[in-house]
Amino acid sequence: MLFIASLVINSFAIWLAAEWITGISLRLPGDSIGADAIVIVLIGLVFTLVNMVVKPVVKLLSLPLVILTLGLFLLVINALMLLLTEWVTSYFDYGIDIAGFWAAFWGALLIAIVNFVLGMVVPGKR
Structure with missing residues (x-):
């Protein structure tokens, strides 16, 4: 159940990042909302x-x-995980593009x- 919650939250967060952050875009089929949602969930699955x-x-x-950067290097690690997700999805027709x-x-x-905000709302995900 925790995996499903993480998957849904990550999928939503990736979609939100693609909407709000310049330089991040999603390659979606555009046929229907359902097809786009499936691709977003698959990108979220790779990221998870x-x-x-x-x-x-x-x-x-x-x-x-x-330790040396007092935890700030974790932000760099998170960015590298997002870039790794882009690299993995680059082998498919649909995925995430990062500038x-x-x-x-x-x-x-x-x-x-x-993830932090929605993790507080979802029971069991802390």
Whole structure:
């Protein structure tokens, strides 16, 4: 159940980042709202899996930098996870396009804020 909540929240956060952050866009089919929603959920699935599998390893390996920067390097790690999601989805017709590191940085910051706020509302996700 926690995985589904993370998937829904990440999908919504990615859609919101694509709407609000200049330099982040989604490649959607545009046929119907349902098809677009499915693609957004699939992008959210890739992002959720990247955060579950790759992010803990990267956080562990970069622990000295995280400590040295008092946790600010975690924002860079979040941006790199978003760029990794872009790279994975670049092999498909539909996915996410990010113009550069700074767009990924601001998008990752927005996604982290949305995850924090919605994580407080969803029971069991803290």
